[in-house]
Amino acid sequence: MNINDLKLFEAVAFHGNFTKAAEAMFTVQSNVTARIKSLEEEFSETLFLRTSRKVELTSAGKTLLHYSKQINNLIEEAKLSVGKNDMVRGQVKIGFLETTMALKGPGIVNEMAEKFPLVDLDLTSAMRDVLINDVMNYKLDVAFIPAPLYNEELEQIHILDERIVAVTPLGFESLDDVLAQHQVKAIVFDQGCFFRARLEAWLISNNIMNYHKTVINSIEGVVNFIESGIGFSFLPAEIVSTFYSGRKVSTFSLPKEIGTVKTVLIYRKDNLSSPVLKAFLSLFS
Known part of the structure; x- marks a missing residue:
C-alpha cells in the first residue's frame, strides 16, 4: 500500500464509479481496479460492493476512508511544517443551498483567493439532507445548511440569521x-x-x-x-x-x-487535521 493507492481508493469512494475515478486521477480503469484489489487483499476485506450501476463502500471501506483522510491530512500538515514553502495548497469542497450560494458564494471565493491563493474551491448546491449526507461521507469538506442539526460527528459554526x-x-x-x-x-x-x-x-x-x-x-x-x-x-x-x-x-x-432561520457551517470533527480545511474555517473564526 502507498499514498497513491489511498488517493485512488478515495476517488472511487467519491465518484462511486471506477471509470470516473480513473478519469479524475488521470489513469486507466484497469489500474484503479488493480490497486483496489491489492488493497482488499492487503486488508483481507471487501472495500466496495460492486453492482452494474455503481460501487458503494462496505463497512470496512468506510472505516478505511476515515483513516485514509487522516493519513492524507497528516501528510499535508507535514509538508507545511517541514517544507520550505509554507503556503497552504489544495482544494475545499463546499456545499450550499442554492440561495445561500447566490448570496455568500462570491464573497467567500474572493476572500479565499486573497488570503489563500493556492487553495481551489469546488462549490456545489443541493438540498439540506443531501449536503449533510455528503459531509458525513467525505464528499464535501463543509456545507452551509439551515439549523438545527444534531449529529455528534459534525461540528457547526453559526454563520448568520x-x-x-x-x-x-x-x-x-x-x-x-x-x-x-x-x-x-x-x-x-x-x-x-x-x-x-x-x-x-x-x-x-x-x-x-x-x-x-x-x-x-x-x-x-x-x-x-x-x-x-x-x-x-x-x-x-x-x-x-x-x-x-x-x-x-x-x-x-x-x-x-x-x-426566521439560522444558517450554520458544518464539517466533520475528524477532518479538522486538514490544513486546507483549517484555512477555510479561519474565515469564520
Missing part, C-alpha cells in the same frame, strides 16, 4: 388574501427543499392541507412564475432585496417561528 418572506404576485394586499384563494397556488422547489418545508408547515398551521404546486428548481424560475401571477413562494428576504427588487412581486413578513 436569515429572514424568510412570502413572495406573491402584485395585487395581493396581505397573507390573508393568499389563504383566501379558492385554490392556493404555490411555486416550490423539489421535495427536500427547506423553504418548501416551511411553506407547507405554514399552510398546515392555517388548516390548508392541499395546495396546487408548480415545482421549479431554480430561483430565477420561481421568481419568473410568481411575477407571471401563477402562485406565491417563500424565499430569503435578502435574495429578493438583492437580486429581484425591481421585479413585479410583493413581499410579506411571516410569523417569527416560520420566518
Whole structure:
C-alpha cells in the first residue's frame, strides 16, 4: 500500500464509479481496479460492493476512508511544517443551498483567493439532507445548511440569521388574501427543499392541507412564475432585496417561528487535521 493507492481508493469512494475515478486521477480503469484489489487483499476485506450501476463502500471501506483522510491530512500538515514553502495548497469542497450560494458564494471565493491563493474551491448546491449526507461521507469538506442539526460527528459554526418572506404576485394586499384563494397556488422547489418545508408547515398551521404546486428548481424560475401571477413562494428576504427588487412581486413578513432561520457551517470533527480545511474555517473564526 502507498499514498497513491489511498488517493485512488478515495476517488472511487467519491465518484462511486471506477471509470470516473480513473478519469479524475488521470489513469486507466484497469489500474484503479488493480490497486483496489491489492488493497482488499492487503486488508483481507471487501472495500466496495460492486453492482452494474455503481460501487458503494462496505463497512470496512468506510472505516478505511476515515483513516485514509487522516493519513492524507497528516501528510499535508507535514509538508507545511517541514517544507520550505509554507503556503497552504489544495482544494475545499463546499456545499450550499442554492440561495445561500447566490448570496455568500462570491464573497467567500474572493476572500479565499486573497488570503489563500493556492487553495481551489469546488462549490456545489443541493438540498439540506443531501449536503449533510455528503459531509458525513467525505464528499464535501463543509456545507452551509439551515439549523438545527444534531449529529455528534459534525461540528457547526453559526454563520448568520436569515429572514424568510412570502413572495406573491402584485395585487395581493396581505397573507390573508393568499389563504383566501379558492385554490392556493404555490411555486416550490423539489421535495427536500427547506423553504418548501416551511411553506407547507405554514399552510398546515392555517388548516390548508392541499395546495396546487408548480415545482421549479431554480430561483430565477420561481421568481419568473410568481411575477407571471401563477402562485406565491417563500424565499430569503435578502435574495429578493438583492437580486429581484425591481421585479413585479410583493413581499410579506411571516410569523417569527416560520420566518426566521439560522444558517450554520458544518464539517466533520475528524477532518479538522486538514490544513486546507483549517484555512477555510479561519474565515469564520
